[in-house]
């Protein structure tokens with residue numbers, strides 16, 4: 001059995017996050033319940049900070065991974081900027097107190113309204129993904145008498161060796177500007193009165209657990225920096241996109257500081273050590289800093305399969321249904337000495353795709369609590385109201401203290417925006 005994520009420990013027969021027993025939180029706040037460890041987030045961030053110390057750099061947390069305000073605040077207070085992908089994320093970022101100059105705006109489909117708002121508050125950089133978007137941004141900025149800071153997201157055509165849905169840097173993906181047209185597009189951007197070129201950007205995918213795709217992407221991006229600068233356009237910062245993968249089930253991604261040692265050596269060897277380095281890690285900062293607590297409702301043994309029906313579902317934890325993703329599931333209070341049997345752990349939603357784990361060996365009874373691990377990233381932020389299920393509550397643990405950072409959504413909350421016909 002691989003070790004538990006940092007700050008999650010089995011003590012006095014039950015799981016704790018930092019100093020707080022998880023069963024206490026479930027009893028106080030109900031289930032499903034997301035619980036996060038502040039120390040785990042800060043430890044993950046520290047690996048990036050160590051790796052980049054002494055360099056001009058900006059770590060922009062990709063808030064799509066988990067955009068709850070207190071999570072943003074925790075990282076912003078440590079100096080992080082934020083990578084946003086929508087007007088909604090911009091408002092969350094501002095509410096969390098980020099310095100707008102540390103906000104970068106990614107995504108293939110920014111609207112004029114989103115561009116206007118981002119220009120109005122003075123964000124640091126637009127990561128532009130197409131010529132059409134560049135032209136619209138130029139027009140919007142000129143209309144406001146401003147110059148929009150831009151970086152072009154280039155598509156390095158590198159295989160990130162991850163799930164096809166979360167691989168973004170190949171020619172067949174909708175993202176980025178093709179490597180071949182990057183120089184011409186930079187020339188065009190530099191000639192637009194409403195734009196100011198500040199950097200270059202790439203992103204090859206998510207849940208990357210190998211070093212090579214990063215090194216390949218860096219080579220391809222630096223080739224472009226050389227070509228773009230030879231064409232007379234200066235590149236101030238180089239943004240290497242998202243962060244590392246995490247350990248879901250024995251995955252062994254490199255440590256962030258070790259990876260950066262290799263990347264920086266390459267950067268220096270190629271003569272670009274003076275550039276500001278931007279990165280946009282999401283999953284690796286929060287993924288293993290969160291668990292989702294769920295209660296066992298019913299045991300439903302069957303001829304072909306045994307189903308363990310829990311109160312969390314695909315609307316709370318969409319990753320298994322969407323990507324066949326594996327999340328470890330652990331009893332909060334293990335029943336030592338009782339026989340385990342094989343279960344499919346499923347939720348109450350009316351879909352056969354509503355499963356959290358297949359073939360898990362567990363000794364459980366109705367009323368027991370389970371912890372779904374590695375649930376800090378792309379779980380709550382992807383949660384939905386399918387089946388009119390209210391979204392879960394969230395708690396942040398810091399040492400022995402636990403703070404509710406989001407209340408459980410009620411049916412009334414869900415009905416609030418709707419109207420009956422007269």
Ligand code: LLP
Nearest residue numbers: 062106203206207242243280281282283378
């Ligand atoms: N920057 C950009 C432009 C991105 O598109 C992403 C993630 C990131 C940064 C952050 O990547 P990370 O450090 O988290 O790997 N919902 C999927 C993951 C989608 C990732 C999309 N882009 C999942 O649950 O696995």
